[in-house]
Amino acid sequence: MSGAGKEIVIRLRGIVNRLGGRTIHDHLDLDVYRGEVLGVVGGSGSGKSVLLRSVVGLNQPQQGSIDVFGQDVLNLEEAALRALQIRWGVLFQEGALFSSQTVAENIQVPLREFTSMSQALMNEIAAMKLSMVGLPEDTAQKRPSELSGGMKKRAGLARALALDPELMFLDEPTAGLDPISASHFDELLRRLQQSLNLTVFMVTHDLDTLMATADRVAVLVNGRLKVGTIDSLRHDGDPWIQEYFSGPHGRAALAS
Amino acid sequence: MLHGMGTNEATDTDTRPWIQVTRRVRTLHLSAGGSWTARHAATLDPQLQAIDVDGFSEAEIDGGEIDRLDSSGGWLLVRTKKRLEGSGLRVVLFRIAQRYAPLLAVIEAEHVVMPVEFEENGTLAALLERVGRGSHMVLLQAAGILGYLGHVTLEWFKTVYAPRGHLRVTALVHQIEEAGINALPIVGLLLFLIGIVLAYLGIDQLRRFGAENLTVNILGAGLLREVGVLITAIVIAGRSGSAFTAQIGTMKVNEELDAMQTIGLNVVDVLILPRVVGLVIALPFLTLYADVMGLIGGATMCYFDLGMTIPAFMRQLHQAVTVNTFMVGLIKAPVFAYIIGMVGCYEGMNVERNAGSVGKLTTRSVVESIFLVIVIDAGFAVLFSILGI
Known part of the structure; x- marks a missing residue:
């Protein structure tokens, strides 16, 4: 798929990651374009999350370069990296809410750190973000330990959206949710992505989520990436990709 | 749009936000422009709160010159509109650049609940409550240790x-x-x-x-x-x-x-x-x-x-x-x-x-x-x- 004429938000070149002597990523190249939802899939232990952690700067790859918004993330100074981090939001697998704070305080952490809003305005904005992600207002005063898995993810999403990032990283956004909650989450994601004009880098292995939200898919097999639309990847010869899209689960998801 | 508004460094496209209020007989005309983002919300908030709505029956909100809008800025606009409507004014015009329409739609449609109230921590009642809760906790703990010992x-x-x-x-x-x-x-x-x-x-x-x-x-x-x-x-x-x-x-x-x-x-x-x-x-x-x-x-x-x-x-x-x-x-x-x-x-x-x-x-x-x-x-x-x- 040629990306001519589209603005590249994330550009990975020659990424090599080795963990414990095992090569997880073997010279990966990847472009993510503005306004698209890219789904990264792969088997357990194939290094999907490591890739996401590399892009957001939590993991230093052995080789390769990572550009986000045209800036070299790996060789950026502290202050420039902070400025860049404001422009993206990350939703971790379990939400990663700060457990000592209420949900509202969690959402206000970035606001308090990077703006000088009054407390009253921050409360209003926290309430707005909560309703944006479909949480009832009484969630604001609750602590993360009082929330269910799906609510934690929504609250985590609200925190990631606090400063209106242009780019969102989602790590397994629907893992551990029941199918109904998962499909609601997919809808929410799609709606927010369109209305906020987000670029989304999503690690998942949920085929339904992929069908519902992803514009393009990057499959991580044997340390290499194969990128394309779902339709083009279905005809790929790789056995894992065949199994993934054409196994019983895959067929059911494609048929729906 | 080859290079969208977010392409450059955030500070490059950041212009100072402004609000201008003009009063035409019984119509309050509010025009706004610049960057309405979370970064500037702190300066916009008090200005918007200070707008005096007495003696007007109609209002116009013209956000056509806003060149950067995020959900915090969007909320300020929506909140202002709600406040004007709440004071009995008819908002006859609400204009905003086309590309921000979906964002505002989300904020307006979704946001039906009123802002959350936060507990007061400084009052005497709150202090008494804390003392009470603390004493209750100590008793519960003593009972718990006893039960556990048994x-x-x-x-x-x-x-x-x-x-x-x-x-x-x-x-x-x-x-x-x-x-x-x-x-x-x-x-x-x-x-x-x-x-x-x-x-x-x-x-x-x-x-x-x-x-x-x-x-x-x-x-x-x-x-x-x-x-x-x-x-x-x-x-x-x-x-x-x-x-x-x-x-x-x-x-x-x-x-x-x-x-x-x-x-x-x-x-x-x-x-x-x-x-x-x-x-x-x-x-x-x-x-x-x-x-x-x-x-x-x-x-x-x-x-x-x-x-x-x-x-x-x-x-x-x-x-x-x-x-x-x-x-x-x-x-x-x-x-x-x-x-x-x-x-x-x-x-x-x-x-x-x-x-x-x-x-x-x-x-x-x-x-x-x-x-x-x-x-x-x-x-x-x-x-x-x-x-x-």
Whole structure:
């Protein structure tokens, strides 16, 4: 798929990651374009999350370069990296809410750190973000330990959206949710992505989520990436990709 | 749009936001422009709040010149509109660049609930509530410890009645090694130093009466009755009691305790009894060792300061203390061990599933067990004085 004429938000070149002597990523190249939802899939232990952690700067790859918004993330100074981090939001697998704070305080952490809003305005904005992600207002005063898995993810999403990032990283956004909650989450994601004009880098292995939200898919097999639309990847010869899209689960998801 | 508004560094496209209010007879005209983003919300908020709406029947909001809008800025616009409508004004115009229409639609459509109210922390009522809650918590905790003590004691009896299947020997031996043998260096060094300090104090004070030889009496009685066992118990509370809480607490956070129960393991048998019994066995031996180390420290000081030889020290000690003195100290050791082990395990079981809980309860476990050890030591002192021992 040629990306001519589209603005590249994330550009990975020659990424090599080795963990414990095992090569997880073997010279990966990847472009993510503005306004698209890219789904990264792969088997357990194939290094999907490591890739996401590399892009957001939590993991230093052995080789390769990572550009986000045209800036070299790996060789950026502290202050420039902070400025860049404001422009993206990350939703971790379990939400990663700060457990000592209420949900509202969690959402206000970035606001308090990077703006000088009054407390009253921050409360209003926290309430707005909560309703944006479909949480009832009484969630604001609750602590993360009082929330269910799906609510934690929504609250985590609200925190990631606090400063209106242009780019969102989602790590397994629907893992551990029941199918109904998962499909609601997919809808929410799609709606927010369109209305906020987000670029989304999503690690998942949920085929339904992929069908519902992803514009393009990057499959991580044997340390290499194969990128394309779902339709083009279905005809790929790789056995894992065949199994993934054409196994019983895959067929059911494609048929729906 | 090849290079969208977010392509450049955020500060490049950031222009100062502005609001202009013009009043046309009964129409309030509000025009806005610049960057309406979270970064600037703090300056826009008071300006918008200050707009006086009295005497108008209609309002126009023209946001056509806003060149950057995020959801915080969007919320300020929507909130202003809601406020105008709430004051009885008819908003006849609400204009915004086409590309921001979906964002505003989300904010307006979704946001039906009123902003959340946050609890006041500074009022007298809030203070009273905190005191009340705190007192209630203390009572609950006392009741909890009592209930737990009974529960474990019952399991104790079962174990004594039928050790097979209840007492886990491997775990027990491991705990004795961990809490007892591995504590030898620190306890030994500590008591040796305390022996030196006590001897020095005794010599210094008693020399005025020419009774410096009686230092050995003070040293013997003090160490064997009180200091040896007390210091050992306090060190073990800090070393093993805290470890019990942290280990069991972490297991609880990982749902390992739930897993044990579903597999059919008895948590008291598997985790608590080996720890408590191990400590009850180890602490008397540690105390014995601590007493000896303390006496060696004292003898060293007496030798260097008074020139008292080891045989002379031993003769004096023999006159000063009886086996009873030593036993009075030693008998407290298992009681202290029981308290430390029980408090450590109990607080571990109380851990909740959040990050701060393990640390908080570990601290509480150490403070509680040291407190209880000293209280019980005072109880023993009263008891022995009544019994005349």
